[in-house]
Amino acid sequence: MTQQRRSQGPMLRFTKMHGLGNDFMVVDAISQPFRLRPDMIRELANRNFGIGFDQLLVVEPPGLPDVDFRYRIFNADGSEVEQCGNGARCFARFVRDQRLTNKKVIRVQTAKGVIELRVGREGMVMVNMGVPEFNPPAIPFAADRRKDVYTVDVDGQTVELSALSMGNPHGVLLVEDVDQAPVETLGPKLERHPRFPSRANIGFLQILDRTHARLRVFERGSGETLACGSGACAAVVVGCLRGLLDSRVEIELRGGKLVIEWQGEGTPVIMEGPATSVFEGQLRLPGESGGRRRRSGRPHKQRS
Numbered sequence: 001m002t003q004q005r006r007s008q009g010p011m012l013r014f015t016k017m018h019g020l021g022n023d024f025m026v027v028d029a030i031s032q033p034f035r036l037r038p039d040m041i042r043e044l045a046n047r048n049f050g051i052g053f054d055q056l057l058v059v060e061p062p063g064l065p066d067v068d069f070r071y072r073i074f075n076a077d078g079s080e081v082e083q084c085g086n087g088a089r090c091f092a093r094f095v096r097d098q099r100l101t102n103k104k105v106i107r108v109q110t111a112k113g114v115i116e117l118r119v120g121r122e123g124m125v126m127v128n129m130g131v132p133e134f135n136p137p138a139i140p141f142a143a144d145r146r147k148d149v150y151t152v153d154v155d156g157q158t159v160e161l162s163a164l165s166m167g168n169p170h171g172v173l174l175v176e177d178v179d180q181a182p183v184e185t186l187g188p189k190l191e192r193h194p195r196f197p198s199r200a201n202i203g204f205l206q207i208l209d210r211t212h213a214r215l216r217v218f219e220r221g222s223g224e225t226l227a228c229g230s231g232a233c234a235a236v237v238v239g240c241l242r243g244l245l246d247s248r249v250e251i252e253l254r255g256g257k258l259v260i261e262w263q264g265e266g267t268p269v270i271m272e273g274p275a276t277s278v279f280e281g282q283l284r285l286p287g288e289s290g291g292r293r294r295r296s297g298r299p300h301k302q303r304s
């Protein structure tokens with residue numbers, strides 16, 4: 001049976017990457033036309049019918065004079081967001097691998113400000129994630145004043161959490177053991193809790209000692225991921241403010257470890273970790289009539 005040919009759109013080149021298993025489809029929208037609707041992002045994010053990813057990262061020309069690129073971030077549900085820490089490290093690796101820059105210090109404009117990426121040795125990348133924000137309206141979180149710990153009602157259950165913004169909103173709970181934490185049940189309820197009017201990323205933090213911790217994160221718009229960079233930053237900030245962590249912490253996520261440094265209020269959070277390219281691929285975007293996409297993939301060539 002001949003398949004009815006639909007009008008076919010352009011081919012789109014992409015690279016599949018991850019930061020500690022938090023995985024991304026990364027697109028250079030500088031050298032190729034790019035426009036995806038939220039429904040198309042959701043379909044591409046699907047791990048059975050699409051490419052499969054936690055977030056889509058888009059590289060665009062800068063919109064500010066002293067910045068190298070603009071960095072747009074879309075969750076698996078198609079929502080555009082302000083910050084992605086693991087994505088920032090992959091962004092730095094991607095723009096160098098694709099020869100869009102040869103800089104080792106890269107300034108990137110996000111929806112909430114400018115972050116600075118520093119490419120280090122053995123594929124490590126350091127990110128200045130900016131200064132955390134605690135003022136409830138800026139998170140945003142519904143509260144009449146700032147507190148270190150808020151009490152939130154969840155279906156009649158009282159939950160204690162801290163709330164802050166790393167450019168994106170985070171709620172952080174302390175738990176005895178992340179492996180026993182109610183991530184699958186409490187995570188989605190808090191992600192969509194009315195007190196987080198823009199929803200939130202929910203971190204479950206287990207303190208091991210003053211310089212080591214474990215973390216699981218139920219991410220806004222993507223569910224639990226193997227790692228969350230901005231979530232790791234938010235969790236260390238909370239641990240420091242509660243007097244439980246020192247200024248330099250190794251935080252263990254399900255996908256691996258990050259080093260987070262924070263010198264206290266009014267200072268930026270510094271995150272260091274790996275960025276991995278998996279493969280390069282291309283897919284045909286639907287034509288005007290829409291319809292299914294074809295895609296092909298080949299192993300990523302490592303840049304020396």
Ligand SMILES: N[C@H](CCC[C@H](N)C(=O)O)C(=O)O
Binds near residue numbers: 168
């Ligand atoms: N889900 C997040 C965006 C991705 C953050 C995460 N992947 C990271 O590494 O920071 C949000 O809606 O704010």
